[in-house]
Amino acid sequence: MKIATIKTPDQVIIPLQQHAGAVCNSLVSVGDIVSAGQLIGDGESRIHSSVSGEVTAVSELPHPTGKNVPSVVINIHEGAEKEIEPEELSTGKLRHIIREAGIIEPNGLSTLRTKAEIDTIIINGTNTDDLSSNAALMLDYPAEIVYSLKALMELVGAKKAFIVIELNSEALQVMRTETIPDRNIKVIATPMYYPPGTEDVLVKNVAKKKVPRGSTPEDRGVLVSSIAAMKAIYDAVHGIPMIKKVITVAGAVGSPRNVLVDIGTPIGHVIEECGGCNGTPAKIIVNGAISGTAQYTDQVPVIKTTTGILVQTEKDVNREPPAPCINCAWCVDACPIGLMPHLLYGYADSAEFDRCADLYIDDCIECGLCAYICPSKLPIVQMIRYGKHGIAEAEMEDLS
């Protein structure tokens, strides 16, 4: 499974918020000429230009999460060299390099989000149902991934690490072979299950530690990271900030595959580069069929947290209208975190955000199992996202 490269688009749209946290400040203005790798946004994270070209706009534009976010639009200069011009990324300590390179996890958290003592690192190498970019990265870059993992272990003082991979994945043997000399790194095979990325479950199953509600794995001495972050750390050590992402393009496209994409590339361009849509697209979903977000425009860009694009035609889409909640509690049984999705839905719907917070809405990992199982076809995840957004807005207001 080779990762394919695609043609760079004529224009990229780079949102100044690609992480969990406040929007970064723009460091560029309309008319500025930027180089690939140049820092263009700073704040809680760092954002770099993925291309060389001219800034043509800094304005609020559609974002894969469904809201509008301040973004930098860059028109690529014809014939412009896509040379990386790192800003001190190859020197200094790894912690500084990771921070400077703007490396974040697929869930939007910073890879180095803690200064707590860490004894174990878990790398989640599992894939969701329709996305396979983790496996593709491990097959194409096994040595780079292990290099970064060892560097990260040294940085945080972890004595052991685990790479978790599905039983039937081609990457399992490759990574086992790659880690044979390292007695502190173990590759663990896990059966396919959904959702695969639940940090608390990984910590419980792999590190044998329970994470109490309100705590994080880091509080228990465990750092959970990703295959994508390992590749990004390798790139950063070699002077390249997080400006590219490997994503899976699946569903009704001419050539479904894993592709390396410049951050900021509109998803419509990515789909075209994968052979275009087979038929009329009815839904384009970013980040997986169950937990992803359906897009209303194909002009939203690929960002650091994008893991895949799924294209569906009318025959793939279930258009049953939602009905009222019947309190069957199927969603409660399905929730891997032990939340009460039907109550979160109701409270978010009536803008009772305090009650959502009391019911730990922020612990929701947006896996989509509750919505998948709901006989009333309620858009529970969208409503939970709305509830989280409402809480964040209220917190911002309290701060100002």
Ligand code: SF4
């Ligand atoms: S599964 Fe749907 S209908 Fe049943 S309790 Fe949950 S939200 Fe209500």
Ligand code: SF4
């Ligand atoms: S999306 Fe639904 S099932 Fe998944 S964690 Fe959130 S509330 Fe639970």
